[in-house]
Amino acid sequence: MLSDKTIYIRDLANCPPSYLDDPGRREFFEIVWLNNEEALHEPQHDFQTLRGDWIYLIPPYRVHQLNKAGKKGVLISFKQELLEDDLKEFLLDVFRMFNIQGEFSCLQVNDKSEKALLSIYNLMQEEYNQGKINFIMIKALLKVFLLKLIQLKEQHFTLQDINEKRIYEFMMLIELNFHEERKAKFYADKLDISTKRLNQILKEKLDKTAVQLIHERVILESKRQIIHSESTIKEIAYTLQFKDPSYFSRFFKLHTGQTPNEFQDKVKQHVITHDNTLYA
Numbered sequence: 001m002l003s004d005k006t007i008y009i010r011d012l013a014n015c016p017p018s019y020l021d022d023p024g025r026r027e028f029f030e031i032v033w034l035n036n037e038e039a040l041h042e043p044q045h046d047f048q049t050l051r052g053d054w055i056y057l058i059p060p061y062r063v064h065q066l067n068k069a070g071k072k073g074v075l076i077s078f079k080q081e082l083l084e085d086d087l088k089e090f091l092l093d094v095f096r097m098f099n100i101q102g103e104f105s106c107l108q109v110n111d112k113s114e115k116a117l118l119s120i121y122n123l124m125q126e127e128y129n130q131g132k133i134n135f136i137m138i139k140a141l142l143k144v145f146l147l148k149l150i151q152l153k154e155q156h157f158t159l160q161d162i163n164e165k166r167i168y169e170f171m172m173l174i175e176l177n178f179h180e181e182r183k184a185k186f187y188a189d190k191l192d193i194s195t196k197r198l199n200q201i202l203k204e205k206l207d208k209t210a211v212q213l214i215h216e217r218v219i220l221e222s223k224r225q226i227i228h229s230e231s232t233i234k235e236i237a238y239t240l241q242f243k244d245p246s247y248f249s250r251f252f253k254l255h256t257g258q259t260p261n262e263f264q265d266k267v268k269q270h271v272i273t274h275d276n277t278l279y280a
Contacts, residue, residue: 002028007138008077009128015075026228027079029098030058031149033121034073039106053109055149059098061228074121082139083146090143093150096172105153113152120145163201166191170198170210178217179241184210219255222248226264233260 002008002024010019012032019025034054060080083091098105109117124141127134173187181187187210188195199209206213218240225236237248252260 002077006079006082006135007128007133007142008075009125010075012071012073012075025077026062027060028077029060029080029094030056031076031145032056032058032073033076033109033117034071037071037073053114055107055109055152057098057105057107057149059095059104061224062104074125076121076124076142076145078142082135082142085139086143090147094146096175097146097150097153107149107152109152113148117145117148120148163205166193166198166201167205170202171213174214174217178214178221182211182214182218184214187214215251215255219252222252222260223263226260227267233264236260 001018002022005024008019008028012034032055034056037054039054080091083094120141124138124145127137127141169191170187173190177186184195184198188198191198193201195210202208202210202213208216222236222240225231225239226233229236231239233249234245237245240248242248242251249259252258252263256263258266
């Protein structure tokens with residue numbers, strides 16, 4: 001179903017099970033916009049209310065799936081190639097927006113933002129439902145929609161204190177550098193603060209150290225590659241800059257309680273018995 005598509009738009013109530021099971025889905029960015037619903041996760045920030053409009057931004061090759069069964073809202077899925085002709089800075093902003101929190105990013109939509117986003121979505125849906133899609137129009141509308149989401153994301157962080165902003169910058173730095181840089185000092189230097197101060201901020205806000213968060217990002221990428229790539233465990237170890245696959249296996253087990261092979265086997269079994277659920 002998705003093999004010949006670069007964009008897929010559906011009301012959640014009419015989203016067929018075949019979409020969830022389609023192997024091509026892993027290549028898509030997903031925007032899940034819930035209307036007047038409870039959040040699907042436990043929010044880490046102080047949102048105004050736990051019921052309302054939520055937008056979940058789910059990157060390709062995610063480990064988990066959010067359980068959207070029975071929820072009111074819409075789904076917009078698209079491949080990166082739909083945006084590849086755009087400016088590099090815009091693509092980087094999109095990538096950051098989808099990946100800042102690892103498995104997914106979440107925005108709460110206020111009334112003003114809802115009106116603007118809904119008007120763009122309605123135009124996009126109307127164009128999508130035409131007999132023959134005008135991809136120039138779809139690309140333009142999708143870009144405007146994404147720019148509005150980027151703006152909404154930035155507004156959220158400007159309301160936070162200086163240390164919240166530092167955490168945001170730190171998480172962005174991890175996203176760009178975790179393959180090569182695993183020491184806290186590198187990130188502290190980039191933020192122009194001491195390693196001690198960086199860890200104080202992170203412990204206060206997230207109850208974790210810089211190294212713990214860096215390692216969590218490495219583990220997340222490990223899980224994604226184990227599940228979604230065709231690479232062997234050994235190849236994944238080298239891709240993630242581990243010089244010794246056995247060290248990678250010990251590192252993975254230390255942080256997850258299971259070896260990479262055990263994790264891979266359990267996920268396969270879980271997918272068979274629990275469709276559209278989270279597996280950690």
